[in-house]
Amino acid sequence: xxxxxxxxxxxxxxxxxxxxxxxxxxGSISSSGYYWGWIRQSPGKGLEWIASxxxxxxxxxxxxxxxxxxxxxxxxxxxxxxxxxxVTATDTAVYYCARRxxxxxxxxxxxxxxxxxxxx
Amino acid sequence: QSALTQPPSASGxxxxxxxxxxTGTSSDVGGYNYVSWYQQHPGKAPKLMIYDVTKRPSGVPDxxxxxxxxxxxxxxxxxxxxxDEADYYCTSYAGSNNWVFGGGTKLTVL
Numbered sequence: 001x002x003x004x005x006x007x008x009x010x011x012x013x014x015x016x017x018x019x020x021x022x023x024x025x026x027g028s029i030s031s032s033g034y035y036w037g038w039i040r041q042s043p044g045k046g047l048e049w050i051a052s053x054x055x056x057x058x059x060x061x062x063x064x065x066x067x068x069x070x071x072x073x074x075x076x077x078x079x080x081x082x083x084x085x086x087v088t089a090t091d092t093a094v095y096y097c098a099r100r101x102x103x104x105x106x107x108x109x110x111x112x113x114x115x116x117x118x119x120x
Numbered sequence: 121q122s123a124l125t126q127p128p129s130a131s132g133x134x135x136x137x138x139x140x141x142x143t144g145t146s147s148d149v150g151g152y153n154y155v156s157w158y159q160q161h162p163g164k165a166p167k168l169m170i171y172d173v174t175k176r177p178s179g180v181p182d183x184x185x186x187x188x189x190x191x192x193x194x195x196x197x198x199x200x201x202x203x204d205e206a207d208y209y210c211t212s213y214a215g216s217n218n219w220v221f222g223g224g225t226k227l228t229v230l
Binding site: 045046047048049052060062063096104105106107108110111112113 | 123154156158165166167168171172175177209211213216217218219220221222223224
């Protein structure tokens with residue numbers, strides 16, 4: 001069974017870079033037909049897609065965050081990562097890593113989520 | 121890209137039916153048949169309930185159904201049960217590998 005697990009600091013200072021890693025188990029991140037990505041949820045708010053990368057390595061970003069986001073993959077470790085630069089308090093959120101099925105264009109697997117707080 | 125519009129709340133009594141709407145534009149909901157719905161209980165990750173506008177993943181009760189008309193997609197929950205009380209989010213493909221979510225609807229079972 002596919003499992004995704006987020007890891008990274010739970011507290012980041014304003015203006016610094018938020019870095020998270022998602023470790024995938026029970027399946028290969030190189031499998032064709034899937035996108036891997038990050039979605040966040042601010043406290044008491046809705047969901048926001050951040051960025052995705054395809055099994056072939058192409059990357060896609062939410063236009064509103066594109067200038068601050070880097071998404072990358074390490075196939076040797078079956079992991080993918082997120083970097084969000086120049087964070088502010090508005091970036092405080094639960095960050096989920098997720099898998100999107102290309103065929104159905106739906107997110108069929110989610111990590112449990114990790115809360116990242118931006119505060120000095 | 122703007123978030124899709126959902127009503128902030130909806131409610132119904134056990135056994136009743138409730139419909140939640142999700143309004144976008146011709147650039148997202150109206151332009152593609154890639155609307156999905158997710159259920160989220162407090163403190164939990166979202167769960168896929170409907171994909172491709174009308175399809176249910178294996179294991180999702182047939183009490184959940186989806187539809188679309190123009191720029192508005194809808195999720196209908198029939199035969200409401202207590203465990204259906206949760207937040208529901210719609211999402212749609214918006215072209216150029218972009219995705220947009222709705223603001224979420226809190227469903228209360230009275």
